[in-house]
Amino acid sequence: MTDPLSPPPRKNPQKRTRVPTRPSHVRSRAALGFAAAAAEGRFMLQTCAECGAVQYPPRDACGSCLSVELNWTDVSPAGRLIADTTVRISTNVYFRERTPWRVGTVRLDIGPSVMCHVHGDVAVDDPVRLSIKLDKSGQGVMFALPQKATPNMEDDPHMREMTCDPKHRRVLITDARNENAPALAQALAEAGASLIFVGEAESWHPYPHRATLEKIANVEIMPLDVTDTASVTELAAEIGGKTDILINNARFVRPGGIMDRGDVIFSRDEMEVNFFGMMRLAQAFGPAMRGRGADGDNSATAWVNILSVYAWSNMPEFGAFSASNAAALSLSQCLRAELLQGGVRVMNVFTGPTEDEWHQPLPPPKVLPAALARAVVGGLKDGLEDVFVGDVAKDLIDRWRAGPKILEREMLDTRGQG
Amino acid sequence: MSATRKGYDGVVAAVPVTVPYERFSKESAHWWIARALRQLCAQAGVKPSEIDGFCVSSFTLFPDTAVGLTQHLGLTARWLDHIPFGGASGITALRRAARAVQAGDTRMVACLAGDTNHVDSFRRTLSSFSRFAQDASYPYGSGGPNACFALLTDHYMRHYGAKRQDFGAICVAQRQNALRNPHAIMKKPLSLEQYMAARAVSDPIALFDCVMPVAGAEAFLVMREEDARAAGLPHAHIRSTIERHNAFADDPIQMRGGWAMDVDELYGMAGLMADGIDVLQTYDDYPVIVMMQFEDLGFCEKGEAPQFVRAHDLTIDGDFPHNTSGGQLSAGQAGAAGGYIGLVEAIRQVTGIAGPTQVKDAATAMVSGFGMINYDRGLCSGAAILSGGTA
Numbered sequence: 001m002t003d004p005l006s007p008p009p010r011k012n013p014q015k016r017t018r019v020p021t022r023p024s025h026v027r028s029r030a031a032l033g034f035a036a037a038a039a040e041g042r043f044m045l046q047t048c049a050e051c052g053a054v055q056y057p058p059r060d061a062c063g064s065c066l067s068v069e070l071n072w073t074d075v076s077p078a079g080r081l082i083a084d085t086t087v088r089i090s091t092n093v094y095f096r097e098r099t100p101w102r103v104g105t106v107r108l109d110i111g112p113s114v115m116c117h118v119h120g121d122v123a124v125d126d127p128v129r130l131s132i133k134l135d136k137s138g139q140g141v142m143f144a145l146p147q148k149a150t151p152n153m154e155d156d157p158h159m160r161e162m163t164c165d166p167k168h169r170r171v172l173i174t175d176a177r178n179e180n181a182p183a184l185a186q187a188l189a190e191a192g193a194s195l196i197f198v199g200e201a202e203s204w205h206p207y208p209h210r211a212t213l214e215k216i217a218n219v220e221i222m223p224l225d226v227t228d229t230a231s232v233t234e235l236a237a238e239i240g241g242k243t244d245i246l247i248n249n250a251r252f253v254r255p256g257g258i259m260d261r262g263d264v265i266f267s268r269d270e271m272e273v274n275f276f277g278m279m280r281l282a283q284a285f286g287p288a289m290r291g292r293g294a295d296g297d298n299s300a301t302a303w304v305n306i307l308s309v310y311a312w313s314n315m316p317e318f319g320a321f322s323a324s325n326a327a328a329l330s331l332s333q334c335l336r337a338e339l340l341q342g343g344v345r346v347m348n349v350f351t352g353p354t355e356d357e358w359h360q361p362l363p364p365p366k367v368l369p370a371a372l373a374r375a376v377v378g379g380l381k382d383g384l385e386d387v388f389v390g391d392v393a394k395d396l397i398d399r400w401r402a403g404p405k406i407l408e409r410e411m412l413d414t415r416g417q418g
Numbered sequence: 419m420s421a422t423r424k425g426y427d428g429v430v431a432a433v434p435v436t437v438p439y440e441r442f443s444k445e446s447a448h449w450w451i452a453r454a455l456r457q458l459c460a461q462a463g464v465k466p467s468e469i470d471g472f473c474v475s476s477f478t479l480f481p482d483t484a485v486g487l488t489q490h491l492g493l494t495a496r497w498l499d500h501i502p503f504g505g506a507s508g509i510t511a512l513r514r515a516a517r518a519v520q521a522g523d524t525r526m527v528a529c530l531a532g533d534t535n536h537v538d539s540f541r542r543t544l545s546s547f548s549r550f551a552q553d554a555s556y557p558y559g560s561g562g563p564n565a566c567f568a569l570l571t572d573h574y575m576r577h578y579g580a581k582r583q584d585f586g587a588i589c590v591a592q593r594q595n596a597l598r599n600p601h602a603i604m605k606k607p608l609s610l611e612q613y614m615a616a617r618a619v620s621d622p623i624a625l626f627d628c629v630m631p632v633a634g635a636e637a638f639l640v641m642r643e644e645d646a647r648a649a650g651l652p653h654a655h656i657r658s659t660i661e662r663h664n665a666f667a668d669d670p671i672q673m674r675g676g677w678a679m680d681v682d683e684l685y686g687m688a689g690l691m692a693d694g695i696d697v698l699q700t701y702d703d704y705p706v707i708v709m710m711q712f713e714d715l716g717f718c719e720k721g722e723a724p725q726f727v728r729a730h731d732l733t734i735d736g737d738f739p740h741n742t743s744g745g746q747l748s749a750g751q752a753g754a755a756g757g758y759i760g761l762v763e764a765i766r767q768v769t770g771i772a773g774p775t776q777v778k779d780a781a782t783a784m785v786s787g788f789g790m791i792n793y794d795r796g797l798c799s800g801a802a803i804l805s806g807g808t809a
Contacts, residue, residue, distance in 0.1 A: 023557050023560065024545055024552070024556050024557050024560060026545070026546075026552055027552065027553050028549050028552065028553050030553075031553035031554070056554070057549075057550045057553050057554035057793055058553060058554075063667075082573060082670060082671055083569040083570070083572045083573035083576075083671055084569070084572060085561070085565055085568035085569050085572055085620045085621050085622075085623070086618075086620065086621045087559035087560075087561035087564075087565050087568075087620045088617075088618050088619055088620060088621070089561070089564070089619050089620070090559055090560045090561055091540070091541040091544055091545075091560050091561075091562055092545075092556075092559075092560030094560075095559050095560045095561075099559075101559040101561075102559075103558045103559045103561070103565060103569075104569070105569050105573070105670075105671050105794065107670040107671075113670045113671060113794060114554075115554060115555050115558050115566075115569070115793075115794055116558065117558060117559075124572075124576070135557065137557070139557065141557055141558065142558075
């Protein structure tokens with residue numbers, strides 16, 4: 001079993017903040033498939049479409065039959081650790097700072113042998129479950145886990161490098177007024193977050209779940225209006241240096257597309273919150289988070305955007321809202337590139353229609369706050385980059401992957417069921 | 419197979435050259451190779467313009483290849499090769515050059531391997547060594563070959579019961595040999611106690627299991643026997659050779675090299691068996707690979723190398739003289755020249771010009787090469803049996 005992680009000591013500002021460094025990020029194009037699999041927590045390898053041979057390392061032609069039809073396929077992660085070593089001297093600065101570092105060879109039941117990172121609870125000859133994790137360089141890497149969960153396994157130091165676990169970390173959730181805020185705060189408290197800041201706009205103006213929010217352990221409600229640059233800057237000056245996880249939860253949503261609205265007022269509000277809100281937050285909080293990506297056990301680790309799945313394909317009934325989320329999705333990719341330099345992950349959680357007043361006319365299924373909160377915390381613990389929460393979101397991304405143009409046509413008359 | 423292969427009659431290997439190694443060098447690979455070529459010409463008594471075949475191996479020659487070197491060094495070759503096979507380069511160069519000379523495509527081939535070693539060049543070589551290494555081994559701790567061979571060593575120890583002392587015996591014997599080689603980088607004796615107490619690098623590999631990257635060059639000449647005789651050059655006959663790449667791809671982890679596929683042919687072509695070998699030069703980037711060569715080249719059964727090491731004295735004056743120059747473990751690994759060091763030393767041994775490292779009455783030598791941890795295992799292997807001029 002893994003030793004439980006102790007709460008990190010208060011930071012001594014006189015001491016050097018460890019500069020974020022990265023493991024080697026250079027990969028062939030074929031190997032980028034691991035980042036794509038890891039982003040969603042899938043275990044995928046290239047499989048030959050003609051002879052079925054499973055390939056590792058990734059390649060451009062089948063090592064058995066020379067077919068170039070190699071498809072990334074979900075395969076069994078079961079295997080056995082057949083050798084291990086503890087690297088004590090590394091040529092890479094990232095690993096030099098983290099040695100001893102254990103690696104091993106896993107023989108997968110489906111054939112290939114894989115050099116991988118190894119969880120401390122795995123011994124040689126043990127059966128293991130391989131997973132693909134994103135490392136601090138943002139690339140997908142193989143990680144051997146115990147076949148069954150072990151106590152405190154998430155606290156394994158190698159594993160914690162690959163995940164964004166909220167335990168002992170300080171979180172900022174924007175938009176206390178959002179109906180999902182108590183569920184998010186509660187889930188993070190249960191996951192061991194040491195401080196949960198919740199940003200609240202227009203504090204003079206009451207809202208029904210404020211009392212619930214205040215009662216949750218470690219919650220501190222702070223003034224924050226993401227449409228106001230001064231407000232964002234002010235909060236960042238106060239807590240930016242101890243924000244380890246930022247959950248960008250503010251959203252402005254109204255039904256309607258282009259012609260039925262008649263003006264751009266709501267659309268401007270949607271952009272102010274959903275797009276410029278992210279940008280303001282990122283400009284105020286991003287640099288400090290990027291600089292603290294390797295700052296001990298409570299380093300800055302993740303930026304979470306809660307986005308509509310209609311960012312991928314416009315739902316005309318919420319057409320302008322969808323467009324603001326498409327803009328936000330694109331901006332999140334830029335943010336991902338910028339935060340990656342500090343080893344800080346951007347996780348986008350895509351949701352279908354949520355159970356709230358603005359989605360009231362839409363038919364079920366809808367996403368409940370607790371389900372969204374579970375998806376956020378689960379994604380952080382697994383170190384994911386893309387999470388699709390609820391049946392509508394999962395269905396939509398499947399259709400998008402099958403053919404975005406066909407989905408566009410489906411969205412014309414589905415009344416939100418696309 | 420051996421019945422269909424033609425022997426290497428009429429062609430010999432001669433003029434073994436070593437440019438003394440340096441730990442670090444500000445010079446380029448071109449500089450080191452030029453020095454080796456100059457020494458080769460001087461010892462052979464030929465002008466560079468008379469060399470019509472040229473074969474090079476180097477990791478640090480970028481952006482040049484053998485082509486660029488022809489102009490750089492003023493050669494007008496009609497036969498040119500560039501062999502990027504790391505530790506198997508020497509054997510492969512010998513095989514190819516010998517056939518070219520035998521067929522008359524070229525009159526003589528200067529075979530050279532050399533690398534420089536700048537302060538940061540080892541790290542740079544590792545991170546871009548191969549595509550599979552870049553994608554699937556370097557991101558895992560970046561321990562380089564130490565970590566890859568640590569995994570093989572760990573597995574070998576578990577499977578066959580080898581102990582660290584057994585690997586240590588190989589390293590200690592080679593250090594004793596190196597103390598007689600004035601070119602060796604390692605000048606101090608090494609005891610088994612020092613070996614066992616050394617700093618851990620990547621368990622179970624410790625400091626003295628690892629080669630020291632250095633700058634240096636090695637070279638030899640492949641030529642017609644009649645030319646060697648006319649010039650009065652001591653020369654070695656090539657009794658047999660083998661070469662294999664990506665052998666036993668289905669083994670879950672490397673426990674044997676390509677030698678095991680071809681060893682019968684190696685002895686068959688030479689018309690002798692393991693007991694006919696007077697001196698052995700293995701590729702010794704890590705002692706576990708030496709053990710695999712003892713097994714795969716027929717000196718003992720699979721898995722019995724640890725007992726073999728315990729039962730034999732591997733020093734120059736011992737009952738099983740092995741890596742008589744000290745090998746890479748004690749003489750240093752000059753990049754691709756590590757694929758030549760054993761071959762050059764073997765030519766010296768069988769022609770009786772090895773001087774302080776000479777094994778008494780060494781008439782026949784085996785040399786083996788091993789190279790290129792492309793991902794999790796060495797892919798290239800080769801071996802040759804050489805005999806002195808009278809054989």
